[in-house]
Amino acid sequence: MPSVITANRLTDGIVVYLASDGEWTEQIAEARLADTDEEIKALEAEAEKAVQERLVISVYPMPIALNDGAVDPLSVRERIRAAHRTTLTKDWYDVPL
Amino acid sequence: MYRYDEFDHAFVRERVAEFKDQVERRLSGALTEEEFRPLRLRNGLYLQLHAYMLRIAIPYGVLSPRQLRQLAMIGRRFDRGYGHFTTRQNLQFNWVKLVDIPDVLAALAEVGMHCIQTSGNCVRNTTSDPFAAAANDELEDPRPWCEMLRQWSMLHPEFNWLPRKFKIAVSGAAEDRAATAFHDIGLRIVRGPDGENGFRVLVGGGMGRTPYVGQEIRPFLKKEHLLSYVESILRVYNLLGRRDNIYKARIKILVNQLGIDTFREAVEADWEATHKSAVDLPEDEQRRILSYFAPPDLPPQPARDEKVGARRETDPAFANWYKHNVLAHRVPGYSSVVISLKEPGRTPGDASSDAMDLVADLAERFSQDELRVSYTQNLILPHVAIADIPALYDALAGADLATGNNELLGDMICCPGLDYCNLANARSIPIAKEIAKRFEDPARQEVIGQLRLNMSGCINACGHHHSGNIGILGVDKKGTELYQITLGGNPKDDASVGSIIGPGFRAEAVPDVIDTIVNTYLENRDEGESFLDTWRRVGAPPFKEALYGAR
Numbered sequence: 112m113p114s115v116i117t118a119n120r121l122t123d124g125i126v127v128y129l130a131s132d133g134e135w136t137e138q139i140a141e142a143r144l145a146d147t148d149e150e151i152k153a154l155e156a157e158a159e160k161a162v163q164e165r166l167v168i169s170v171y172p173m174p175i176a177l178n179d180g181a182v183d184p185l186s187v188r189e190r191i192r193a194a195h196r197t198t199l200t201k202d203w204y205d206v207p208l
Numbered sequence: 209m210y211r212y213d214e215f216d217h218a219f220v221r222e223r224v225a226e227f228k229d230q231v232e233r234r235l236s237g238a239l240t241e242e243e244f245r246p247l248r249l250r251n252g253l254y255l256q257l258h259a260y261m262l263r264i265a266i267p268y269g270v271l272s273p274r275q276l277r278q279l280a281m282i283g284r285r286f287d288r289g290y291g292h293f294t295t296r297q298n299l300q301f302n303w304v305k306l307v308d309i310p311d312v313l314a315a316l317a318e319v320g321m322h323c324i325q326t327s328g329n330c331v332r333n334t335t336s337d338p339f340a341a342a343a344n345d346e347l348e349d350p351r352p353w354c355e356m357l358r359q360w361s362m363l364h365p366e367f368n369w370l371p372r373k374f375k376i377a378v379s380g381a382a383e384d385r386a387a388t389a390f391h392d393i394g395l396r397i398v399r400g401p402d403g404e405n406g407f408r409v410l411v412g413g414g415m416g417r418t419p420y421v422g423q424e425i426r427p428f429l430k431k432e433h434l435l436s437y438v439e440s441i442l443r444v445y446n447l448l449g450r451r452d453n454i455y456k457a458r459i460k461i462l463v464n465q466l467g468i469d470t471f472r473e474a475v476e477a478d479w480e481a482t483h484k485s486a487v488d489l490p491e492d493e494q495r496r497i498l499s500y501f502a503p504p505d506l507p508p509q510p511a512r513d514e515k516v517g518a519r520r521e522t523d524p525a526f527a528n529w530y531k532h533n534v535l536a537h538r539v540p541g542y543s544s545v546v547i548s549l550k551e552p553g554r555t556p557g558d559a560s561s562d563a564m565d566l567v568a569d570l571a572e573r574f575s576q577d578e579l580r581v582s583y584t585q586n587l588i589l590p591h592v593a594i595a596d597i598p599a600l601y602d603a604l605a606g607a608d609l610a611t612g613n614n615e616l617l618g619d620m621i622c623c624p625g626l627d628y629c630n631l632a633n634a635r636s637i638p639i640a641k642e643i644a645k646r647f648e649d650p651a652r653q654e655v656i657g658q659l660r661l662n663m664s665g666c667i668n669a670c671g672h673h674h675s676g677n678i679g680i681l682g683v684d685k686k687g688t689e690l691y692q693i694t695l696g697g698n699p700k701d702d703a704s705v706g707s708i709i710g711p712g713f714r715a716e717a718v719p720d721v722i723d724t725i726v727n728t729y730l731e732n733r734d735e736g737e738s739f740l741d742t743w744r745r746v747g748a749p750p751f752k753e754a755l756y757g758a759r
């Protein structure tokens with residue numbers, strides 16, 4: 112299963128993902144995908160460096176699915192994190208969150 | 209109201225400076241996250257799902273308009289324009305930035321507020337009756353005793369690293385509006401054998417994964433011994449409480465393992481050995497603190513006001529709100545007003561910065577500069593002249609703050625759940641919203657009557673689901689949010705933990721489930737029975753039958 116690396120930014124705690132260009136992005140769509148265990152390990156090592164450099168905290172890899180090329184965070188928890196908001200919308204259980 | 213003295217001010221300022229330095233050292237790399245984490249938690253700063261969360265203590269639920277305005281300012285400038293009032297009489301900001309925390313703490317210190325001991329294994333904010341010094345069933349104002357406990361427990365060197373967190377609640381009225389039976393120590397002011405007031409002391413209550421109703425360790429404690437007796441309880445807990453297993457570390461586990469009698473013996477022995485010498489406050493110091501809580505001067509007024517009466521006749525929304533949210537006061541011609549933070553469609557307990565500013569203004573205009581926060585996540589203006597009620601109502605209604613559902617089904621307690629909380633298993637806020645929508649019609653809620661519905665997003669039970677007449681607990685079943693229903697909890701006198709009624713339900717089904725439970729109650733209730741009365745009389749079978757019978 113493909114995975115991405117997620118974390119919280121140190122300075123403001125906002126949810127971020129390790130992006131293709133090595134930066135940290137708030138957009139899960141820009142997250143870099145890792146397909147194999149080795150690739151995940153490599154991304155984790157990169158993330159660990161970012162922890163040392165005090166860019167992020169609370170790093171972990173997280174499995175995702177690709178639906179028509181779009182990143183699906185799989186769990187409700189990760190959907191809420193990726194949305195950067197709460198799910199208090201009118202038809203909340205119809206919303207793909 | 210108690211005002212910080214010079215000592216408190218200096219201490220809080222020092223603490224702000226200390227944490228500012230710690231934040232700077234974290235940002236510069238002098239501290240790792242592992243080193244910083246316990247320091248930030250000691251200052252009420254958590255890392256949540258979306259961002260950092262800051263928990264601010266509102267000691268025994270008492271706020272001044274100036275403090276509330278400052279909270280509004282902080283919400284506006286440093287957060288997203290709102291805050292969440294919690295069941296522990298705290299306020300939580302959900303989107304604060306680490307880099308802003310020193311400024312936020314400095315702003316809090318300006319108005320005598322802080323976040324110390326809002327996290328960690330120490331004595332937390334002491335909670336109390338939000339109608340203190342106003343309710344007509346009050347024996348004695350609990351706030352001075354809360355304040356003494358606050359001063360005593362603040363940075364108490366012996367009790368800063370307890371086996372686990374420790375929560376105390378104090379109530380001084382006939383009706384328990386502070387859920388004292390669900391606290392590590394619950395204190396009820398009662399009249400003693402000689403006609404003087406003292407404390408009935410409960411110990412070992414709590415929520416979480418192992419809920420317990422507190423047990424009586426002492427039917428009557430003389431007031432002057434409050435601190436020494438509480439200290440003996442804490443000392444025994446500190447020495448004997450488990451530190452090897454976080455799930456068994458609360459005092460409730462110790463009390464239930466030893467049995468209340470053995471626990472009592474240990475406490476009494478420690479107390480006998482120490483109490484004459486130790487920490488009880490000298491009388492003049494007690495008097496000094498009591499004097500801060502002198503009630504406002506309220507000249508009695510006619511209990512009936514014609515204009516109010518006429519408005520109740522002609523304006524059903526006003527009449528409904530008045531009936532539920534305007535409560536009797538001990539001085540004729542006054543009342544305490546509950547400002548519901550449970551408008552259908554909103555997150556229970558959330559208040560916008562604009563709402564906070566408005567309520568601060570209204571407290572100055574109508575309530576002797578006083579306002580309170582209830583554990584049921586509402587705001588309260590304790591001393592309002594009845595003649596002022598229509599003007600107050602109009603001001604609240606203009607800001608959607610005049611929902612007349614105090615203590616009704618719509619007055620749900622609800623924790624942040626999976627929408628904010630890192631420990632959550634399921635969402636609670638959207639469920640609360642759907643239930644509120646289902647029961648939106650005030651006439652229906654009126655028929656149902658008093659009903660406490662409480663909801664938590666995980667077994668930690670921050671949303672008091674165990675003590676809800678109807679409790680909802682969110683669980684995670686293989687990636688799906690499921691909701692387990694408990695019935696028959698009661699936070700008041702004759703407190704009880706609710707019983708699980710059966711297998712959990714999917715989110716979409718919860719409004720129907722609550723509907724079914726409510727209808728079952730209505731079908732079974734005898735004249736004048738509350739939900740709890742009916743439940744206690746008929747038990748689980750009709751509810752089980754209605755919910756699962758067809759399966």
Ligand code: HEM
Binds near residue numbers: 375628629
């Ligand atoms: C969002 C961050 C929060 C975290 C990390 C958190 C954590 C916890 C944990 C771990 C417990 C269980 C303690 C135990 O059983 O030993 C607990 C209990 C509790 N919390 Fe929270 N909580 C949070 C928010 C809240 C909120 C928003 C409220 C109020 C709405 C609240 C009020 C309580 C209460 C009343 C209890 C149960 C009383 C007891 O300690 O037995 N907490 N919390």
Ligand code: SF4
Binds near residue numbers: 624630666669
């Ligand atoms: S009950 Fe669980 S989900 Fe709700 S606030 Fe507490 S820890 Fe979070």
